[in-house]
């Protein structure tokens with residue numbers, strides 16, 4: 001199909017997404033190719049998903065093998081690929097938070113976490129953060145802050161939430177009470193513009209949850225893996241009752257993981273939640289292989305090293321158009337003094353695919369396979385685009 005044919009067929013979809021004017025048809029390592037054969041540096045990994053880059057040989061071989069064996073098996077049967085995935089998850093789960101529910105997306109993982117918190121506490125109140133993003137299904141949307149996502153659905157959202165300012169200790173203390181089922185926080189806000197949670201604030205959330213008998217849910221759907229450790233919160237020394245992750249964990253296959261404590265797992269009655277596709281052999285094999293490669297190739301260390309290098313390189317440009325450079329590992333953003341749209345377009349015109357976060361921030365979520373070479377390519381183009 002050529003670009004015109006691809007666009008014509010795509011117009012049958014409900015127009016929910018602001019479209020970019022290229023069709024991506026192929027990937028190779030840290031680069032993507034469009035239908036006209038143009039090459040792009042991947043600085044977004046499909047919103048933080050393609051953690052191993054594209055067409056990774058070992059990942060591809062594992063999936064081809066699995067497709068030829070078995071792709072679907074309901075959770076009512078045991079399966080070897082699923083158990084391999086669970087063994088890899090056990091290696092990264094923090095002590096005491098090792099029981100999991102497998103689903104197909106970030107929002108489903110959040111949805112299940114909210115249901116489990118409801119079961120464990122018998123309460124319905126949610127405390128979440130302003131600018132927070134947790135997904136678009138009705139339960140997850142209760143925790144998501146952004147008005148434009150919530151407004152059309154007010155009245156039918158799963159639970160009512162109080163949204164407090166991020167990193168504001170007093171606001172958090174004032175909001176949590178004995179009616180709070182769950183405190184739901186992104187340890188690093190992604191959609192909200194790349195903001196790092198302070199360790200003291202995250203710890204206070206854990207203390208408040210313990211004082212009031214609430215469940216602390218850390219949403220590491222976007223921050224998982226790419227900040228230099230499997231989970232940013234745990235690396236900061238704070239362990240919640242539930243960790244939710246998705247995106248990078250299976251390098252592009254649809255997987256959500258909800259990790260909970262034994263105490264929570266033991267309270268969830270059989271049949272209280274479930275998924276036809278969750279934990280199927282194909283995505284489980286992909287997830288197991290992704291986690292194995294991240295571990296054996298130390299992509300955590302690489303993300304930390306290359307992330308520090310690229311963030312320092314962008315700061316060193318000293319651009320007058322930049323208000324702040326924020327982030328850690330391969331999750332970083334540039335807040336501009338003017339709207340970010342034209343800069344995003346200019347980057348694409350120069351062969352680099354990045355993202356926005358809000359109106360002012362250019363967001364970068366590259367594959368964890370980036371090296372200093374890709375960082376240098378980005379810095380060189382930014383030097384031109386953000387120069388005087």
Ligand SMILES: Cc1ncc(COP(=O)(O)O)c(C=O)c1O
Pocket residue numbers: 047105106107108110133134135136186190191219220221222223246247
């Ligand atoms: C922090 C966070 N939570 C939840 C979600 C929802 O994930 P999904 O789009 O896979 O449903 C996202 C997606 O961007 C996210 O960034």
